[in-house]
Amino acid sequence: MTMEARILARIRKIPRGKVSTYGAIARAAGYPGAARQVVRALHRASDLPWHRVLGAGGEIKLRGEHAFEQRFRLEAEGVTFRGRRVNMGLYEFKFLKRKALRRKKKR
DNA sequence: AGGGTGACGATCA
DNA sequence: ATGATCGCCACCC
Numbered sequence: 001m002t003m004e005a006r007i008l009a010r011i012r013k014i015p016r017g018k019v020s021t022y023g024a025i026a027r028a029a030g031y032p033g034a035a036r037q038v039v040r041a042l043h044r045a046s047d048l049p050w051h052r053v054l055g056a057g058g059e060i061k062l063r064g065e066h067a068f069e070q071r072f073r074l075e076a077e078g079v080t081f082r083g084r085r086v087n088m089g090l091y092e093f094k095f096l097k098r099k100a101l102r103r104k105k106k107r
Numbered sequence: 108a109g110g111g112t113g114a115c116g117a118t119c120a
Numbered sequence: 121a122t123g124a125t126c127g128c129c130a131c132c133c
Contacts, residue, residue, distance in 0.1 A: 021115090022114075022115055031129085033116090034115095034129055035115040036113060036114095037115095038114090038115080039113060039114050054114090055116080056116055057116095062114050067114090
């Protein structure tokens with residue numbers, strides 16, 4: 001299974017009304033520190049609950065109209081905000097951690 | 108090999 | 121709270 005597939009699988013696990021973060025998804029997929037790869041996966045795939053993915057602290061990282069769109073979708077699912085961020089204490093979805101996967105050895 | 112790119116993240120002024 | 125800095129990681133020239 002590819003790194004991207006594992007990451008996407010995690011994203012699809014986030015239930016309606018709940019959210020997660022780039023970093024948490026990367027860790028849950030077995031790739032701590034690979035938050036940017038989560039972004040990459042989100043860009044390449046479609047039919048994903050993309051709006052449930054936020055930056056650390058529950059902050060929306062999109063710009064402009066897209067940011068509004070994300071907030072709109074989340075509020076439609078019942079997720080509330082406190083200022084610019086969502087109340088992670090109430091809405092963060094907890095994944096069962098997973099041991100880091102071995103990355104390919106360099107040469 | 109070298110340099111650049113992101114919907115990142117932690118830290119510090 | 122906000123911006124800069126630096127570390128991070130797979131990819132793509």
